[in-house]
Amino acid sequence: MIRKIPVVIAVAILSVFIAPILYVVVRSFEGGQYYELVINNYSYFKYALRTIGYSALSGFLSVVIALPVGYLFAKVRFKFRNIIFYIYILVMLLPFQATQLSGYLLFKRINAIDSPVSLILTMSFSPLAVFLIRQCLMSLPDDIIDAYSLESKSVFRLLKTIVIPYAMPMLSTLFMLTFCATYSIVEQAYIYMPKNIEAYPLSAVLGSVREEGYFAGCVIYLLPVLLVYLVLEKNMLKGMEYYRWS
Amino acid sequence: MKIKGIVKYLWMFLLIVILVFFAIMAVKGREIHEKICPKVKTARVKTIIYGDKSYNCIERNCVRDGKVYEIYKQKSFFNENTRVKAVEVEILEIETKDIPETKDMVAIVSGIDSISRQYFAVVPKEGLTDGETVTISE
Numbered sequence: 001m002i003r004k005i006p007v008v009i010a011v012a013i014l015s016v017f018i019a020p021i022l023y024v025v026v027r028s029f030e031g032g033q034y035y036e037l038v039i040n041n042y043s044y045f046k047y048a049l050r051t052i053g054y055s056a057l058s059g060f061l062s063v064v065i066a067l068p069v070g071y072l073f074a075k076v077r078f079k080f081r082n083i084i085f086y087i088y089i090l091v092m093l094l095p096f097q098a099t100q101l102s103g104y105l106l107f108k109r110i111n112a113i114d115s116p117v118s119l120i121l122t123m124s125f126s127p128l129a130v131f132l133i134r135q136c137l138m139s140l141p142d143d144i145i146d147a148y149s150l151e152s153k154s155v156f157r158l159l160k161t162i163v164i165p166y167a168m169p170m171l172s173t174l175f176m177l178t179f180c181a182t183y184s185i186v187e188q189a190y191i192y193m194p195k196n197i198e199a200y201p202l203s204a205v206l207g208s209v210r211e212e213g214y215f216a217g218c219v220i221y222l223l224p225v226l227l228v229y230l231v232l233e234k235n236m237l238k239g240m241e242y243y244r245w246s
Numbered sequence: 247m248k249i250k251g252i253v254k255y256l257w258m259f260l261l262i263v264i265l266v267f268f269a270i271m272a273v274k275g276r277e278i279h280e281k282i283c284p285k286v287k288t289a290r291v292k293t294i295i296y297g298d299k300s301y302n303c304i305e306r307n308c309v310r311d312g313k314v315y316e317i318y319k320q321k322s323f324f325n326e327n328t329r330v331k332a333v334e335v336e337i338l339e340i341e342t343k344d345i346p347e348t349k350d351m352v353a354i355v356s357g358i359d360s361i362s363r364q365y366f367a368v369v370p371k372e373g374l375t376d377g378e379t380v381t382i383s384e
Binding site for chain 1: 257258260261264265267268269271272275276278279282283318
Protein backbone atom coordinates (compact mmCIF):
# COMPACT_ATOMS: atom_id res chain seq x y z
CA MET A 1 0.00 0.00 0.00
CA ILE A 2 2.80 2.40 0.95
CA ARG A 3 4.44 1.76 -2.42
CA LYS A 4 1.32 3.06 -4.17
CA ILE A 5 1.40 6.46 -2.43
CA PRO A 6 3.85 8.03 -4.96
CA VAL A 7 1.62 6.77 -7.77
CA VAL A 8 -1.45 8.31 -6.17
CA ILE A 9 0.35 11.64 -5.66
CA ALA A 10 1.61 11.59 -9.25
CA VAL A 11 -1.89 10.89 -10.59
CA ALA A 12 -3.34 13.68 -8.42
CA ILE A 13 -0.78 16.20 -9.73
CA LEU A 14 -1.28 14.97 -13.29
CA SER A 15 -5.04 15.45 -13.04
CA VAL A 16 -4.51 19.10 -12.07
CA PHE A 17 -2.66 19.59 -15.38
CA ILE A 18 -4.99 17.44 -17.46
CA ALA A 19 -8.30 18.84 -16.08
CA PRO A 20 -8.31 22.12 -18.10
CA ILE A 21 -7.52 20.22 -21.31
CA LEU A 22 -10.27 17.69 -20.63
CA TYR A 23 -12.69 20.57 -19.92
CA VAL A 24 -11.87 22.18 -23.25
CA VAL A 25 -12.16 18.87 -25.14
CA VAL A 26 -15.53 18.06 -23.57
CA ARG A 27 -16.94 21.52 -24.22
CA SER A 28 -15.75 21.45 -27.81
CA PHE A 29 -18.37 18.81 -28.57
CA GLU A 30 -21.32 20.92 -27.53
CA GLY A 31 -23.38 23.12 -29.79
CA GLY A 32 -21.77 22.30 -33.15
CA GLN A 33 -18.46 23.98 -32.36
CA TYR A 34 -16.44 22.17 -35.03
CA TYR A 35 -19.04 22.97 -37.69
CA GLU A 36 -19.02 26.63 -36.63
CA LEU A 37 -15.23 26.69 -36.76
CA VAL A 38 -14.98 25.15 -40.22
CA ILE A 39 -17.82 27.13 -41.80
CA ASN A 40 -17.67 30.55 -40.17
CA ASN A 41 -14.09 30.83 -38.92
CA TYR A 42 -12.37 29.52 -42.03
CA SER A 43 -9.42 31.91 -41.76
CA TYR A 44 -8.46 30.04 -38.58
CA PHE A 45 -6.86 27.32 -40.73
CA LYS A 46 -4.80 29.83 -42.70
CA TYR A 47 -3.36 31.13 -39.44
CA ALA A 48 -2.82 27.57 -38.19
CA LEU A 49 -0.88 26.58 -41.31
CA ARG A 50 1.18 29.76 -41.09
CA THR A 51 2.01 29.09 -37.44
CA ILE A 52 3.11 25.53 -38.19
CA GLY A 53 5.33 26.94 -40.95
CA TYR A 54 6.94 29.46 -38.60
CA SER A 55 7.47 26.79 -35.94
CA ALA A 56 8.97 24.21 -38.29
CA LEU A 57 11.28 26.79 -39.86
CA SER A 58 12.41 28.10 -36.47
CA GLY A 59 13.02 24.57 -35.24
CA PHE A 60 15.07 23.67 -38.29
CA LEU A 61 17.08 26.91 -38.17
CA SER A 62 17.78 26.58 -34.45
CA VAL A 63 19.23 23.13 -35.06
CA VAL A 64 21.34 24.31 -38.02
CA ILE A 65 22.66 27.30 -36.06
CA ALA A 66 23.21 25.63 -32.70
CA LEU A 67 24.96 22.47 -33.92
CA PRO A 68 28.25 23.98 -35.16
CA VAL A 69 28.35 26.47 -32.27
CA GLY A 70 27.70 23.70 -29.72
CA TYR A 71 30.43 21.59 -31.33
CA LEU A 72 32.80 24.55 -31.09
CA PHE A 73 32.20 24.96 -27.38
CA ALA A 74 32.36 21.22 -26.70
CA LYS A 75 35.32 20.05 -28.75
CA VAL A 76 37.41 22.94 -29.99
CA ARG A 77 39.86 24.64 -27.66
CA PHE A 78 40.32 28.36 -28.19
CA LYS A 79 41.13 31.34 -26.05
CA PHE A 80 38.34 32.66 -23.81
CA ARG A 81 36.16 29.68 -24.71
CA ASN A 82 34.83 29.28 -21.18
CA ILE A 83 34.23 33.00 -20.68
CA ILE A 84 32.25 33.27 -23.90
CA PHE A 85 30.25 30.19 -22.92
CA TYR A 86 29.41 31.66 -19.53
CA ILE A 87 28.20 34.83 -21.27
CA TYR A 88 25.89 32.55 -23.31
CA ILE A 89 24.56 31.08 -20.05
CA LEU A 90 23.93 34.57 -18.67
CA VAL A 91 22.00 35.58 -21.78
CA MET A 92 20.00 32.37 -21.49
CA LEU A 93 18.84 33.42 -18.04
CA LEU A 94 17.45 36.77 -19.27
CA PRO A 95 13.69 36.80 -19.91
CA PHE A 96 12.36 37.97 -23.26
CA GLN A 97 11.17 41.26 -21.75
CA ALA A 98 14.77 42.21 -20.96
CA THR A 99 15.91 41.85 -24.57
CA GLN A 100 12.79 42.85 -26.51
CA LEU A 101 13.80 46.50 -26.93
CA SER A 102 17.25 45.67 -28.32
CA GLY A 103 15.61 43.04 -30.53
CA TYR A 104 13.14 45.61 -31.82
CA LEU A 105 15.92 48.09 -32.65
CA LEU A 106 17.91 45.38 -34.41
CA PHE A 107 14.94 44.28 -36.53
CA LYS A 108 14.09 47.88 -37.33
CA ARG A 109 17.60 48.35 -38.68
CA ILE A 110 17.28 45.36 -41.00
CA ASN A 111 13.70 46.30 -42.02
CA ALA A 112 12.22 43.20 -40.46
CA ILE A 113 9.55 44.94 -38.39
CA ASP A 114 6.06 43.86 -39.48
CA SER A 115 7.64 40.86 -41.18
CA PRO A 116 7.45 37.19 -40.09
CA VAL A 117 11.26 37.11 -40.48
CA SER A 118 11.51 38.87 -37.11
CA LEU A 119 9.53 36.11 -35.39
CA ILE A 120 11.50 33.32 -37.02
CA LEU A 121 14.88 34.89 -36.28
CA THR A 122 13.94 35.61 -32.66
CA MET A 123 13.19 31.97 -32.01
CA SER A 124 16.00 30.51 -34.14
CA PHE A 125 18.88 32.09 -32.23
CA SER A 126 18.66 30.52 -28.81
CA PRO A 127 21.43 30.23 -26.19
CA LEU A 128 19.57 27.27 -24.68
CA ALA A 129 19.97 25.39 -27.95
CA VAL A 130 23.73 25.93 -27.92
CA PHE A 131 23.87 24.89 -24.28
CA LEU A 132 21.99 21.63 -24.91
CA ILE A 133 24.08 20.69 -27.94
CA ARG A 134 27.27 21.45 -26.05
CA GLN A 135 26.24 19.28 -23.13
CA CYS A 136 25.36 16.46 -25.50
CA LEU A 137 28.63 16.63 -27.43
CA MET A 138 30.76 16.76 -24.28
CA SER A 139 30.09 13.02 -23.99
CA LEU A 140 31.29 12.28 -27.53
CA PRO A 141 34.67 10.53 -27.11
CA ASP A 142 37.61 12.55 -28.45
CA ASP A 143 39.19 9.33 -29.73
CA ILE A 144 36.54 9.03 -32.40
CA ILE A 145 37.20 12.56 -33.61
CA ASP A 146 40.97 11.94 -33.58
CA ALA A 147 40.51 8.71 -35.52
CA TYR A 148 38.31 10.44 -38.08
CA SER A 149 40.78 13.33 -38.46
CA LEU A 150 43.33 10.81 -39.73
CA GLU A 151 41.07 10.17 -42.70
CA SER A 152 39.72 13.63 -43.41
CA LYS A 153 40.37 17.18 -42.25
CA SER A 154 36.97 18.46 -43.39
CA VAL A 155 34.92 19.73 -40.43
CA PHE A 156 31.70 19.58 -42.45
CA ARG A 157 32.23 15.88 -43.20
CA LEU A 158 33.01 15.30 -39.54
CA LEU A 159 29.75 16.97 -38.54
CA LYS A 160 27.82 15.02 -41.14
CA THR A 161 29.22 11.54 -40.51
CA ILE A 162 30.02 11.55 -36.80
CA VAL A 163 28.47 14.44 -34.89
CA ILE A 164 24.96 14.58 -36.38
CA PRO A 165 24.20 10.84 -36.03
CA TYR A 166 25.58 10.89 -32.49
CA ALA A 167 23.60 13.95 -31.48
CA MET A 168 20.39 13.08 -33.38
CA PRO A 169 18.33 12.50 -30.18
CA MET A 170 19.34 15.87 -28.80
CA LEU A 171 18.71 17.53 -32.17
CA SER A 172 15.17 16.07 -32.14
CA THR A 173 14.67 17.40 -28.62
CA LEU A 174 15.92 20.81 -29.67
CA PHE A 175 13.64 20.87 -32.71
CA MET A 176 10.70 19.91 -30.52
CA LEU A 177 11.44 22.56 -27.88
CA THR A 178 11.86 25.32 -30.46
CA PHE A 179 8.74 24.16 -32.31
CA CYS A 180 6.68 24.36 -29.12
CA ALA A 181 8.14 27.72 -28.13
CA THR A 182 7.46 29.27 -31.54
CA TYR A 183 4.00 27.71 -31.73
CA SER A 184 2.87 29.55 -28.62
CA ILE A 185 4.46 33.00 -29.02
CA VAL A 186 2.18 35.95 -28.47
CA GLU A 187 4.25 38.84 -27.14
CA GLN A 188 6.83 38.72 -29.91
CA ALA A 189 4.07 38.89 -32.54
CA TYR A 190 2.48 41.98 -30.97
CA ILE A 191 5.82 43.73 -30.53
CA TYR A 192 7.64 42.86 -33.76
CA MET A 193 4.62 42.85 -36.08
CA PRO A 194 2.31 45.55 -34.71
CA LYS A 195 0.59 46.35 -38.02
CA ASN A 196 0.82 43.11 -39.99
CA ILE A 197 -2.10 41.28 -38.37
CA GLU A 198 -2.48 39.03 -41.41
CA ALA A 199 0.88 37.40 -40.62
CA TYR A 200 0.23 36.81 -36.91
CA PRO A 201 0.65 33.31 -35.55
CA LEU A 202 -2.51 31.53 -34.45
CA SER A 203 -1.57 31.88 -30.77
CA ALA A 204 -1.91 35.67 -31.07
CA VAL A 205 -5.34 35.60 -32.73
CA LEU A 206 -6.89 32.56 -31.05
CA GLY A 207 -8.89 34.83 -28.77
CA SER A 208 -10.62 36.33 -31.82
CA VAL A 209 -12.36 33.06 -32.67
CA ARG A 210 -16.04 33.55 -32.02
CA GLU A 211 -17.44 31.97 -28.89
CA GLU A 212 -19.49 29.47 -30.87
CA GLY A 213 -16.34 27.76 -32.15
CA TYR A 214 -13.83 28.71 -29.50
CA PHE A 215 -13.37 25.40 -27.73
CA ALA A 216 -13.09 23.50 -31.00
CA GLY A 217 -10.44 26.03 -32.04
CA CYS A 218 -8.50 25.32 -28.84
CA VAL A 219 -8.62 21.55 -29.38
CA ILE A 220 -7.45 21.84 -32.98
CA TYR A 221 -4.73 24.24 -31.81
CA LEU A 222 -3.34 21.48 -29.58
CA LEU A 223 -3.23 18.79 -32.26
CA PRO A 224 -0.13 19.70 -34.33
CA VAL A 225 2.08 20.13 -31.27
CA LEU A 226 0.82 16.87 -29.77
CA LEU A 227 1.44 14.96 -32.98
CA VAL A 228 4.93 16.41 -33.48
CA TYR A 229 5.74 15.34 -29.94
CA LEU A 230 4.44 11.82 -30.54
CA VAL A 231 6.48 11.52 -33.73
CA LEU A 232 9.69 12.68 -32.01
CA GLU A 233 9.00 11.20 -28.57
CA LYS A 234 11.40 8.30 -28.75
CA ASN A 235 14.28 10.44 -29.94
CA MET A 236 13.43 13.09 -27.37
CA LEU A 237 13.57 10.69 -24.43
CA LYS A 238 16.93 9.42 -25.62
CA GLY A 239 18.08 13.04 -25.87
CA MET A 240 17.12 13.75 -22.26
CA GLU A 241 19.50 11.00 -21.12
CA TYR A 242 22.43 12.92 -22.60
CA TYR A 243 21.80 15.92 -20.37
CA ARG A 244 24.45 15.74 -17.69
CA TRP A 245 26.88 18.05 -16.07
CA SER A 246 30.45 17.31 -17.01
CA MET B 247 2.78 -5.55 -40.35
CA LYS B 248 2.87 -5.82 -36.54
CA ILE B 249 0.85 -3.33 -34.49
CA LYS B 250 3.97 -1.73 -33.01
CA GLY B 251 5.23 -1.05 -36.51
CA ILE B 252 1.92 0.56 -37.51
CA VAL B 253 1.74 2.78 -34.39
CA LYS B 254 5.22 4.09 -35.08
CA TYR B 255 3.99 5.61 -38.34
CA LEU B 256 0.45 6.42 -37.18
CA TRP B 257 1.37 9.77 -35.62
CA MET B 258 3.31 10.81 -38.71
CA PHE B 259 0.32 9.85 -40.87
CA LEU B 260 -2.09 11.81 -38.64
CA LEU B 261 0.20 14.84 -38.75
CA ILE B 262 0.27 14.74 -42.54
CA VAL B 263 -3.53 14.36 -42.65
CA ILE B 264 -3.96 17.40 -40.40
CA LEU B 265 -1.55 19.50 -42.45
CA VAL B 266 -3.34 18.56 -45.66
CA PHE B 267 -6.69 19.41 -44.05
CA PHE B 268 -5.40 22.79 -42.89
CA ALA B 269 -4.03 23.48 -46.38
CA ILE B 270 -7.35 22.58 -48.03
CA MET B 271 -9.30 24.73 -45.57
CA ALA B 272 -6.89 27.63 -45.97
CA VAL B 273 -7.41 27.58 -49.74
CA LYS B 274 -11.04 26.48 -50.02
CA GLY B 275 -12.47 27.70 -46.72
CA ARG B 276 -14.07 30.81 -48.11
CA GLU B 277 -15.66 28.87 -50.96
CA ILE B 278 -17.14 26.33 -48.56
CA HIS B 279 -18.46 29.14 -46.37
CA GLU B 280 -20.13 30.85 -49.34
CA LYS B 281 -21.69 27.59 -50.59
CA ILE B 282 -23.15 26.64 -47.23
CA CYS B 283 -24.05 29.96 -45.63
CA PRO B 284 -26.87 31.98 -47.16
CA LYS B 285 -25.74 35.15 -48.88
CA VAL B 286 -28.80 36.97 -47.74
CA LYS B 287 -30.33 36.45 -44.36
CA THR B 288 -32.67 38.29 -42.09
CA ALA B 289 -32.07 39.27 -38.53
CA ARG B 290 -34.13 41.02 -35.95
CA VAL B 291 -33.01 44.18 -34.22
CA LYS B 292 -33.00 43.55 -30.52
CA THR B 293 -32.73 46.03 -27.68
CA ILE B 294 -30.57 44.63 -24.94
CA ILE B 295 -30.48 46.20 -21.50
CA TYR B 296 -27.00 45.85 -20.00
CA GLY B 297 -26.31 47.58 -16.73
CA ASP B 298 -28.46 50.68 -16.81
CA LYS B 299 -28.07 51.33 -20.55
CA SER B 300 -29.93 50.00 -23.53
CA TYR B 301 -28.23 48.94 -26.74
CA ASN B 302 -29.63 48.29 -30.19
CA CYS B 303 -28.20 45.03 -31.50
CA ILE B 304 -28.18 42.78 -34.52
CA GLU B 305 -27.40 39.33 -33.18
CA ARG B 306 -24.71 40.25 -30.68
CA ASN B 307 -23.22 43.34 -32.30
CA CYS B 308 -24.62 46.39 -30.61
CA VAL B 309 -24.28 50.11 -30.99
CA ARG B 310 -24.76 52.99 -28.62
CA ASP B 311 -23.58 56.57 -28.84
CA GLY B 312 -21.37 55.91 -31.83
CA LYS B 313 -19.51 53.00 -30.25
CA VAL B 314 -19.76 49.32 -31.06
CA TYR B 315 -20.26 46.80 -28.31
CA GLU B 316 -20.23 43.07 -28.58
CA ILE B 317 -22.69 41.71 -26.05
CA TYR B 318 -23.08 37.99 -25.67
CA LYS B 319 -24.14 35.56 -23.02
CA GLN B 320 -21.66 33.27 -21.37
CA LYS B 321 -22.95 29.95 -20.15
CA SER B 322 -21.09 28.34 -17.29
CA PHE B 323 -20.40 24.62 -17.56
CA PHE B 324 -21.24 23.96 -13.94
CA ASN B 325 -24.38 26.01 -13.48
CA GLU B 326 -27.25 27.38 -15.50
CA ASN B 327 -26.85 31.08 -14.75
CA THR B 328 -25.89 33.27 -17.66
CA ARG B 329 -23.75 36.36 -17.67
CA VAL B 330 -23.71 39.12 -20.19
CA LYS B 331 -20.32 40.39 -21.22
CA ALA B 332 -19.71 43.51 -23.26
CA VAL B 333 -16.60 44.25 -25.28
CA GLU B 334 -16.09 47.79 -26.50
CA VAL B 335 -14.66 48.23 -29.97
CA GLU B 336 -12.95 51.33 -31.31
CA ILE B 337 -14.41 51.99 -34.73
CA LEU B 338 -11.83 52.38 -37.48
CA GLU B 339 -14.06 52.39 -40.51
CA ILE B 340 -17.78 52.57 -41.19
CA GLU B 341 -19.37 51.52 -44.42
CA THR B 342 -23.07 52.13 -44.68
CA LYS B 343 -24.93 49.63 -46.76
CA ASP B 344 -28.34 50.25 -48.18
CA ILE B 345 -29.89 46.91 -49.03
CA PRO B 346 -31.53 47.57 -52.42
CA GLU B 347 -34.51 45.22 -52.07
CA THR B 348 -35.60 46.79 -48.80
CA LYS B 349 -35.30 50.09 -47.07
CA ASP B 350 -33.16 48.62 -44.33
CA MET B 351 -29.90 50.27 -43.57
CA VAL B 352 -27.14 48.69 -41.62
CA ALA B 353 -23.63 49.84 -40.87
CA ILE B 354 -20.68 47.55 -41.36
CA VAL B 355 -17.92 48.64 -39.08
CA SER B 356 -14.40 47.45 -38.67
CA GLY B 357 -12.57 48.18 -35.49
CA ILE B 358 -10.15 46.98 -32.85
CA ASP B 359 -10.73 46.15 -29.23
CA SER B 360 -8.54 46.97 -26.24
CA ILE B 361 -5.97 44.29 -27.14
CA SER B 362 -5.90 45.09 -30.87
CA ARG B 363 -8.09 42.21 -31.99
CA GLN B 364 -9.91 43.05 -35.20
CA TYR B 365 -13.68 43.12 -35.39
CA PHE B 366 -16.06 43.30 -38.29
CA ALA B 367 -19.62 43.88 -37.21
CA VAL B 368 -22.99 44.58 -38.74
CA VAL B 369 -24.80 46.93 -36.44
CA PRO B 370 -28.17 48.66 -36.66
CA LYS B 371 -28.23 52.13 -38.07
CA GLU B 372 -29.89 54.77 -35.98
CA GLY B 373 -33.61 54.81 -36.34
CA LEU B 374 -34.10 51.06 -36.32
CA THR B 375 -36.09 49.92 -33.32
CA ASP B 376 -36.55 46.81 -31.25
CA GLY B 377 -38.23 44.00 -33.14
CA GLU B 378 -37.65 45.36 -36.64
CA THR B 379 -36.41 42.82 -39.15
CA VAL B 380 -33.43 43.72 -41.32
CA THR B 381 -31.96 41.93 -44.29
CA ILE B 382 -28.22 41.42 -44.27
CA SER B 383 -26.32 40.48 -47.38
CA GLU B 384 -22.60 40.01 -47.98
